[in-house]
Amino acid sequence: MCGIVGYLGNRDVVEVLISGLSRLEYRGYDSAGISVMENGTVSIVKAQGRLRNLEEKLSSGSLKGQMGIGHTRWATHGAPSDENSHPHNSNNNRISVVHNGIIENYMELKDKLVKLGYEFLSDTDTEVIPNLIDFHYNGDLLEAVRETTKELKGSYALGVLSIDEPDRIVATRKDSPLVVGLGEGEYFIASDVPAVLNYTKEFVYLNDGEFAVLTKDDLSFYTNEGEKVERESTEITWSAESAEKGGYAHFTIKEIYEQPKALKDTMTSRIIPGEKIRLDDIHISKDMLTNYSRIYIVACGTAYHAGLIGKVAIENLARIPVEVDVASEFRYRNPIIDHKTLLITISQSGETADTLAVLRESQTKGARVIAITNVVGSSIAREADDVFYTWAGPEIGVASTKAYLTMLVAVYSIALHFAELLGTEETSYLEEIKKEMLTLPEKVAKILKDTTKIEHFADKIHGEKDVFYLGRGLDYQIAVEASLKLKELSYIHSEAYPGGELKHGSIALIEEGISVITSLTQRELFEKMQSNIKEVVSRGAKVMAITYEDNKDVEKYSDEVIYIPNTMDIIAPILAVVPTQLLAYYVSLYKGLDVDKPRNLAKSVTVE
Numbered sequence: 001m002c003g004i005v006g007y008l009g010n011r012d013v014v015e016v017l018i019s020g021l022s023r024l025e026y027r028g029y030d031s032a033g034i035s036v037m038e039n040g041t042v043s044i045v046k047a048q049g050r051l052r053n054l055e056e057k058l059s060s061g062s063l064k065g066q067m068g069i070g071h072t073r074w075a076t077h078g079a080p081s082d083e084n085s086h087p088h089n090s091n092n093n094r095i096s097v098v099h100n101g102i103i104e105n106y107m108e109l110k111d112k113l114v115k116l117g118y119e120f121l122s123d124t125d126t127e128v129i130p131n132l133i134d135f136h137y138n139g140d141l142l143e144a145v146r147e148t149t150k151e152l153k154g155s156y157a158l159g160v161l162s163i164d165e166p167d168r169i170v171a172t173r174k175d176s177p178l179v180v181g182l183g184e185g186e187y188f189i190a191s192d193v194p195a196v197l198n199y200t201k202e203f204v205y206l207n208d209g210e211f212a213v214l215t216k217d218d219l220s221f222y223t224n225e226g227e228k229v230e231r232e233s234t235e236i237t238w239s240a241e242s243a244e245k246g247g248y249a250h251f252t253i254k255e256i257y258e259q260p261k262a263l264k265d266t267m268t269s270r271i272i273p274g275e276k277i278r279l280d281d282i283h284i285s286k287d288m289l290t291n292y293s294r295i296y297i298v299a300c301g302t303a304y305h306a307g308l309i310g311k312v313a314i315e316n317l318a319r320i321p322v323e324v325d326v327a328s329e330f331r332y333r334n335p336i337i338d339h340k341t342l343l344i345t346i347s348q349s350g351e352t353a354d355t356l357a358v359l360r361e362s363q364t365k366g367a368r369v370i371a372i373t374n375v376v377g378s379s380i381a382r383e384a385d386d387v388f389y390t391w392a393g394p395e396i397g398v399a400s401t402k403a404y405l406t407m408l409v410a411v412y413s414i415a416l417h418f419a420e421l422l423g424t425e426e427t428s429y430l431e432e433i434k435k436e437m438l439t440l441p442e443k444v445a446k447i448l449k450d451t452t453k454i455e456h457f458a459d460k461i462h463g464e465k466d467v468f469y470l471g472r473g474l475d476y477q478i479a480v481e482a483s484l485k486l487k488e489l490s491y492i493h494s495e496a497y498p499g500g501e502l503k504h505g506s507i508a509l510i511e512e513g514i515s516v517i518t519s520l521t522q523r524e525l526f527e528k529m530q531s532n533i534k535e536v537v538s539r540g541a542k543v544m545a546i547t548y549e550d551n552k553d554v555e556k557y558s559d560e561v562i563y564i565p566n567t568m569d570i571i572a573p574i575l576a577v578v579p580t581q582l583l584a585y586y587v588s589l590y591k592g593l594d595v596d597k598p599r600n601l602a603k604s605v606t607v608e
Helices: 013-022 051-057 106-115 128-136 141-149 240-244 251-257 259-267 286-291 301-318 353-364 379-383 402-422 427-437 440-448 452-461 474-490 499-504 523-537 552-557 573-590
Strands: 003-008 031-038 041-048 067-073 095-100 156-162 169-174 179-182 187-190 202-205 211-214 219-222 294-299 322-326 341-347 368-373 386-389 466-471 493-498 515-520 542-548 560-564
Touching: 003 013, 003 095, 003 156, 003 169, 013 031, 013 051, 013 067, 013 187, 031 051, 041 051, 067 095, 067 156, 095 128, 106 128, 128 141, 128 156, 141 156, 141 169, 141 211, 169 187, 187 211, 251 259, 251 573, 259 402, 259 440, 286 402, 294 301, 294 353, 301 322, 301 341, 301 402, 301 474, 341 353, 341 402, 353 368, 353 379, 368 379, 368 402, 386 402, 402 427, 402 573, 440 573, 452 542, 452 560, 452 573, 466 474, 466 499, 466 523, 474 493, 474 515, 474 573, 493 499, 499 523, 515 523, 515 573, 523 542, 523 552, 542 552, 542 573, 560 573
Parallel strands: 294 322, 294 341, 341 368, 368 386, 466 493, 466 515, 515 542, 542 560
Antiparallel strands: 003 067, 003 187, 031 041, 031 067, 095 156, 156 169, 169 211, 179 187, 179 202, 211 219
8 A cells, every 4th residue: 555656866756756656556545746856945746636636736847856755645544635645744844754654653743743843734644754853853864764763653664855965865664665776876765666667677675674875876775773784686577567466476366465464554553462442533432332222234245244253253242232234235124223223334445335325324313333444535434423444455356355354353353342341351351362363464474375285275176166165153254255255256156054054955065076165263163063074075075174273183084174373263264264365366366267357346336
């Protein structure tokens, strides 16, 4: 999400920045802007909306220079607007900054700066950075940026200009990507290689906590302690198209591998061990919560499947009855809605037509609405009473992967928040869940390290016409989402069934050679689920099982076992779904299909 470009050399900087930003449009954005060093001053031009809006503002050609920074913004803090667009300047316009990432402690830093006399013009977390650099500036821009980063908590990639040092750009990163491009008498910075691949193929990938200082004549690198270090560059041999995908064959697999970061970003500043869940944009008190007679979760597709898990989480932790429904059905069945109704809507795009219609109709009947969405400033976000933003970043692949995992984080966070408000669970148990959730990014990364078994099973089943998914408890909710992924990406007919329903009719469909995928992560249901697996195996099914590392018994009656790291059963879906995403991807790959753009599907369903 977001894109950074910076340039210092002899070219027309406006042309370089616009070219770079256009090559980063695939990352998704809702505003754009540039900052140009011109005759000892910094000139900023920025615009909400598509890049062409910025280009129109620059069409006169009056802005000239050979050094500058540019940015395309995907909103997190503050709705899309000209004021919230990057770059951001310090109050005295001496420092200009572009920033990717999230500053967790920006409110604390903002309060400090306000007391020092600084004023703020935007709703962003980023605006604290140029003012903090200005506060620390004492004749050395690198040192001021270093001192500033010591105070920042969260993730960032920064490009910084100062009119006091009009011949240099300072760049640094922590948990957000940033590269430095090397040309002949010119240097570039970018959040991703494609931005400037048409100008250079030689890059240095900045390490976390490392600083780069660019001038026309020199490029230097420094550690977090200020020590100068030598860095070797890498020559890029990818095409521009493949570079946009970070070397991955498709956006879908790239986004599957981005899930550890998406999880971490969505939990950042919200889940902190030893502290209450922080949901700054949800303003529901204990009294309000106890007054609600019912909670509905309403969504479509993958978002609906996240809602199914949300129901289990809220009912188990907060002990409040929850009903989950598909938006297109809910709105036409005359549901019971009044001022004692709490509605939770889930939509990746924030523009899903049926979900938006439910939100509006429910509000007219007195319901309070919490929206879970990935897009700041979307219709659902604007019209809801409370919002939980899933900071997954732009998702290009039509079949949702990383957005789904962040939706799960959202529903678990809300469930934990409600449990804390109502005191329905022991604090120690809630703390255990929070601590374990914070380990999930690392555990998802571990699953992604070796996909050999999944690829092997995908090769075995890619020619089939029917596949079945089984599960019990939360494993059944995962089966439903896994089945949808296989349908979307491979066009294979698949069905999800609760394991206990096998004997009630569906076992008639199991025959020699049929494929069954199942997960076993609910420990109290292990034995029952193992019995279900044996039932399908005895009828000739080949089985891929997904289970914990310590559940080796499954190997005795499964063709392939995919092990996931041990975790708490209640949050296991966040891990267990990942192998099913990979399976759907590789099946589609073996079939030679368009993985990123499945037929007949759209990323955002804005019509009924």
